[in-house]
Amino acid sequence: MIKTGIVGALSYTGRELLKIFEKHSQAELVYCTSESSGGKTGTFFPFLRNNIHLQKYQTQNAAASCDLIFLALPPGAAHDYVYELTTLKPELKIIDLSGAYRLISPEDFSFYYGFEHRHISLAEKAVYGLCEIYREKIRKAQLITNPGCYPTAALLPLVPLIRKNLVEPKDIIIDAKSGISGKGKKLHEDSLFCELNENSCSYKTGTHQHTPEIERILADNGLGIKVLFSPSVIPLSRGMLSNSYFRSRAPLEKLIETLASFYKNSPFIKIREAGRYPAILDVAGTNQAHINIFEDERTGFFLAVSAIDNLLKGASGQAVQNMNIMYGINETEGLL
Known part of the structure; x- marks a missing residue:
């Protein structure tokens, strides 16, 4: 089983990930965070069959708990979290659903996202996770920047x-x-x-x-x-x-x-x-x-x-499809 974490589990994209993992047979959800509800346990959404325990995000706990982490966060937060996680645990696989690592031009990033990108060398290594177009690169990736x-x-x-x-x-x-x-x-x-x-x-x-x-x-x-x-x-x-x-x-x-x-x-x-x-x-x-x-x-x-569907093929569904490709699982697992 793939030990999986969701950082930002109560966001719209985090919610869709929770829904998918209810039926994914190859992944175990072991780590979920929410800044607003950290420390609480419950179903949170009526479609969830099982309780989840939400934590406040800590880089060390996230890295130690997971084989793969989904970041369902705004770009400003994901920008630093990706760097911290890859520095602490280089073998950790990360799928970032924000736009923090989709551009490799510092000038473009500053203009369109409104803040300076301090980890461009990491953005250059990230694989763009448009599954049907970059399938072979995704198979070998450590860091996926999930498309918009x-x-x-x-x-x-x-x-x-x-x-x-x-x-x-x-x-x-x-x-x-x-x-x-x-x-x-x-x-x-x-x-x-x-x-x-x-x-x-x-x-x-x-x-x-x-x-x-x-x-x-x-x-x-x-x-x-x-x-x-x-x-x-x-x-x-x-x-x-x-x-x-x-x-x-x-x-x-x-x-x-x-x-x-x-x-x-x-x-x-x-x-x-x-x-x-x-x-x-x-x-x-x-x-x-x-x-x-x-x-x-x-x-x-x-x-x-x-x-x-902007929340599935445009976000969380494609993110899980990326995970499936990374681990050699049938692409449709959890998504049909």
């Missing part, structure tokens, strides 16, 4: 096409919409029911922290360009729909065939039937990603549409 939800939805349809030189190096526009849980539990005025109900708005266009993350992975796969990324929030608890506009000289059939071939052995990726649009309701509560491509002959643009 928006990058997961946008990159899954684009990367296989880029690897086959089927995307023109210009005019990539990503318009993505997320349920409100993507903003986390911290109270924001624009997250209040009266502000969001029957409402939708864009935010952080051009300045969202997932912009350089998307561009980094596109460049790593052969397309070093800038993208226009515009996220929006919609009045749903969970779910994400991403529309990526791009140009290609290939016919639509070739693009769809390329995706189908690339993902033929990926249990969580489903290429929808011709003409069928991926929908949030079809993936909510699952670790699946539904993808399809459409063509606008009038403008010459293609549209890659993808739908995921």
Whole structure:
């Protein structure tokens, strides 16, 4: 059994991890923390069958207790915890769900996250945990930086096409919409029911922290360009729909065939039937990603549409999928 810990167990992503580990046959949850409820024991959520004991986080206790630790924390906290844990116990495996180790440019990190990254050399060693794209690197990894939800939805349809030189190096526009849980539990005025109900708005266009993350992975796969990324929030608890506009000289059939071939052995990726649009309701509560491509002959643009659950395939589900790959377990363990 893999001795597993969750730091930040009462966060939205921590909650999803707790739910997954109720049915994971290869992992034993031995260490859970919460800054607000440390020292308490209980089920905390109605879906939990067993009590969990929450502790205040201590680096030495975490390292001594676990084979692998999930960090379900804001970037500022995860930034230092990862460094402290890897320094104290180099053999410890870590999956960081924050954005603290997704960028390797100190300038980009300071601009998009608002504080100085003091461990860039560690970020350079971290493996980007987009499971279907970097599966072989993940198998050998000690530190996984779990992808953001928006990058997961946008990159899954684009990367296989880029690897086959089927995307023109210009005019990539990503318009993505997320349920409100993507903003986390911290109270924001624009997250209040009266502000969001029957409402939708864009935010952080051009300045969202997932912009350089998307561009980094596109460049790593052969397309070093800038993208226009515009996220929006919609009045749903969970779910994400991403529309990526791009140009290609290939016919639509070739693009769809390329995706189908690339993902033929990926249990969580489903290429929808011709003409069928991926929908949030079809993936909510699952670790699946539904993808399809459409063509606008009038403008010459293609549209890659993808739908995921932002808390599962966009966060905790993908994190457990990463763990499964790291330990040579069936990727679907705990996730079906």
